[in-house]
Amino acid sequence: MIQVKNLSFGYTDKPFIRDMNFEVREGEIFGFLGPSGAGKSTLQKILIGMLPKYEGSVRVNGIECREHEKDFYENIGVDFEFSTMYEKLTARENLRFFSSLYQRKPRSIEELLEAVGLLSDADKKVSDFSKGMKSRLNFIKALLHDPVLLFLDEPTSGLDPTNNRMMKDLILEEKKKGKTILLTTHNMQDATELCDRVAFIVNGEILALDSPHNLIMAKGAANVTYTWQEDGEKTAVCPLNEIAGDEKLRQLIVENRLQSIHSSEPTLNDIFMDITGRTLV
């Protein structure tokens, strides 16, 4: 679906993205993770044909991005992080107008509004919407022409937990329909939950690329932390794969003196910090 080979790009003479290579397979959710200024948005702009002056090759749906024609966008849906709606128009008027900009038969506006819980607000002006409502409206705008490839930039940003869940379910639903989704996010939990593969981007370079599960497992086994009472509360930690050899833990289990026990697996955030030496926040 997407092939990037030896991609380099710079806003000035100095390259900002250097010799990047990766592929996104059809039907997968691929995540770009990285701190602000890492090059995620620039990469997305190149992939959607907004920055044609790059070196190397970037093919999306078999088309070299720098040579794309107008119909390139018939197959691409873009959800920017910020609201891209006419503030003076209602949600319905906005969706009606944007759906008229494609040759493909549009999806039902009513159904899309209902899916994100905005049907009752369809005739409200967008300027009266909250940030979360705008975010949901922005998302369904990208689905109007039923594209095969979706670019989502921080789709869950500004959403409360309920709407966050709903948005993630909608993204997974689109995946089930066979769509390829490129997700740019700071949120490691969302990335772990949604992405089939993720790429860690720092300073315009991909430092790691794999499935969240493989990246986490590569870090090593999870740890088990347990506590007991012995002249006050005591705590011990042992690696999960060495648990059978932990005499103290065995003794505590036999004597029924364990107060608490839990395992802690490394998170994608830990892996990101390990690999890049930076946090995402």
Next chain:
Amino acid sequence: MKIVYRCFLQMMRTIRHDMMLFAVCLGPVLCGMLIKFGIPFLESFLCIQLQKKTFLAPYYGLLDVFFAMLASVLFCFAAAMVVLEETDDKVIRYLFVTGLGKKGYLISRFGIPSGIAFVFTLILLRIFSLTKPGITELLLLGLSGTCMGLIIALMVVVFSTNKLEGMAITKLSTVIMLGGVAPYFVEHPVKYLLAPLSSFWMGKGMLEDSLWSFLISLMVSVIWIVVLFIKFQKKIA
């Protein structure tokens, strides 16, 4: 082309819902009526009062030059304001990644309005012109006026970031229309300092009935348009 047309209609709806922009689009008609009926009346009044054969009549050509520019400038200004509103709403970048594309957007916001401005300018000049120019002169006058409208619209979108700034830049940029005055009032070669302004050549063309001057005006306009267009492309990249 259908999509471009739909996007243009969206711009027209925005203009219709904005009283200021709607009034701006009606401006050339009101101004034309004022010129057509007010100026000859004023001329007769001044000639009687000052006991002169002519007073304003030698400058009717200059008034036509200004009117040709004004009709286009006002219409293109309305289009520029819509572009600024779309920039404010961050819609502009989204439109580039739809079936419309960047090229389609630019045609809908600058190409079609300029074309319409040209046709309207010709019609309005035919109705309200004080000098009744011939068909070639009329076409060149209309084309030069349209170019001036496009130049000012591009200056507005290049140098301002919101509608408020846009209005201030419009006031400033209309100064470049004043080049048309120089050929009428300045005989010294110092007037050629204003030669980089297309309005200067329009004024000269009208005064001397010179098609070459109009052609130079168009060439100068093309340079302005290309430079401003490159700047605008950089701004929206």
